[in-house]
Amino acid sequence: MDNAVMRQTVRDRWARDALASLSGFVEIPALSPAFDADWAAAGRLHAAVDHVRRYLADRPIAGASTDVVELPGRTPVLLLDVPARDATTDETVVVYGHLDKQPAAGAWSPGLGPWTPVVKDERLYGRGAGDDGYAGYAAATALEALHAAGGRHARTVVLLETGEESGSPDLDAYLSHLGPRLGKVGLVVCLDTSGADYERLWLATSLRGIAFLDVTVRVLTAGVHSGHASGLVPSSFRILRELLDRIEDPRSGRFKLPELTVAVPPDRLAEVRVAAAEGFLTPQLPLVEGMRYATDDIVELTLANTWRTTLSVTGADGLPPLLDAGNVLRPYTSLKLSFRLPPTVDAGAALRAVEKTLTTDVPFGAQVEIARAEAADGWNSPPRAAWLESTLDAVSADVFGKPWRALGLGGTIPFLGMFGRAYPDAQFVVTGPRGPGNNAHVPDEWLHLEQTERVTEAVARILHAHATAGRAGEGD
The missing domain is CATH 3.30.70.360 (Alpha-Beta Plaits)
Structure with missing residues (x-):
């Protein structure tokens, strides 16, 4: 695989096609059903699905097909199904994202608005840009880059739901319905979390x-x-x-x-101690004057939150x-x-x-x-396979120039528990380009464009490693 071609393809796609279409997605007020009881009649979720579907259908990915699945009375799901390319495994990869959005949530800064895409200082502003409109574009771009660079991947299904901001009430039904179609899922890549900086690859390993x-x-x-x-x-x-x-x-x-x-599992405790030693866990919250945190021990403080x-x-x-x-x-x-x-x-x-x-x-x-x-229920990541551990090390060095890090998150994302129950033997890569100050759910939401490119390249490299190494721990 030509890594230079891959990187250039990722950059070219994001600079042109993906960014332009994602900007169009920002313009659609596709509120999650919890914030729009008349979502079905309003048609905005369907408009968002159709907008992204048209983009995915136009991608030059050999053998790829798109499909919109809509069970009666449930929010729609968009699928991009890409057949395997020179893979040594018969497993399926599922790449997850969602297309529903939070409401405007108050006044935005001058010149910005929830449904007005603005590119400024290497950021794309607008509701849904970072949470979670980029996911489908990143997945498709990673696959395009793999094909352009001569890389490999197992059969990959990009699954974009439209109810995540409402707690994913329909996802379990879709995972059951799609189970026979998806087959043996060996890797789940979830693109909907954040890290502690914009300089390295961050993996979420647990949620409450x-x-x-x-x-x-x-x-x-x-x-x-x-x-x-x-x-x-x-x-x-x-x-x-x-x-x-x-x-x-x-x-x-x-x-x-x-x-x-x-009891806190030993591997999760070790992750917290590493991140604490490097200064990533120092909280930045708007405390009133004189207010103290619950403890001065940063490790205990982090465990209290996770x-x-x-x-x-x-x-x-x-x-x-x-x-x-x-x-x-x-x-x-x-x-x-x-x-x-x-x-x-x-x-x-x-x-x-x-x-x-x-x-x-x-x-x-x-x-x-x-x-x-x-x-x-919350979610705790299963142990990482040897092939994934070594791939993360290599990708972090080559793409980010710094070691990857893992953290638990204090929030609750129901879809991860659903995937964990549906695919208990799968490997999980839960990541994303969001980080400090990105303002998901509140005014002035933005997406860090350079970090999005790096995460996209990292996903492509992980897909290639899975296809060539599978679960045996051997690979190119």
Whole structure:
């Protein structure tokens, strides 16, 4: 394989065709169904799919075909199916991305807008540029570059869904439906995460799960003057506070339910220590003056964000605004509780344990109601095969000039858990060109164009290594 031809092909495609079409994709307000209940009638998700499909169909990739699959009542999926090229493995590679978007989320800077593509300072601004419109273009460009350079690849299917920003509610159904068509999947490349800088290849190796619910504690059928009732009836807030203390120690942050805790795997702990030693894990958050982080130990701080359960109260009801609050013993207090869970915790079991704790032996016989309870598992990457480990080392040296690094992420991306369950024996490469300050989900989202080219070349090199080495650890 001619690596120089590959690199030049990647640069040429991104500089011309891919960037132009991705800019057109930015113009489509293809909101995810969670933000557009009338998405089917509005047609914007379908417009985004059609826009990218036309680009993919025009690529000069021998034998490639495109297909739009749409199960009844579900958001569409776009496929690019490319037959194997001189591969020594019969495995299929799945490259994942998504085409749905977050809303504008507020005012953008002057000259920028969510649906107005702007190229400035080697960045493409606009909603969906970095999250996650680039993915399909990067995958197609990697395949084009492989063909131009005489490289190899196994059968590769690029799968672009349209519900990721809503939690991928349809993806499990599509993976089941497409299972026979995809065959034996040996490598999954997910292009939808970020790293700690724009100078090296970053792999995400874990994501936390999540459980959330609304909990209401009722003590009265109607509010009563606090001078008449306080002291006679415990406040709903006091009872709710006591219930939460059964789950989390408010001073240490330690969680008391065994269903919410796990031991950190040694390989994940080693990754954190390496990144901490190199200074990548120093948090940059807008703390108020005088506020400290939960600990001064950067390794423990990172583990708290990636491998420990955390509880956030993200909403409340039953509490009037301060200016309207009178001397009343309120009848109820409602809180929305959000638990970020360690990657290997059984999210369903964790949620059931929380619900049981909140509703058993309630102080003073108060009424507790649980509503809108949901959970999603996290994901922990399987051990890397020898061929992938050596390929990452070589690609990082040749393409980035610096060693690759791996990190767990504190957020929750349900699709990775779905892929992990569907393909438990596959190798995973979870990466992307996003990094610090890219503003996904908030105003001024942008895509780092040079890093996107490098990640695209890295993906091409990984596809070639998989085709020539497979799982035997041998290769060109």
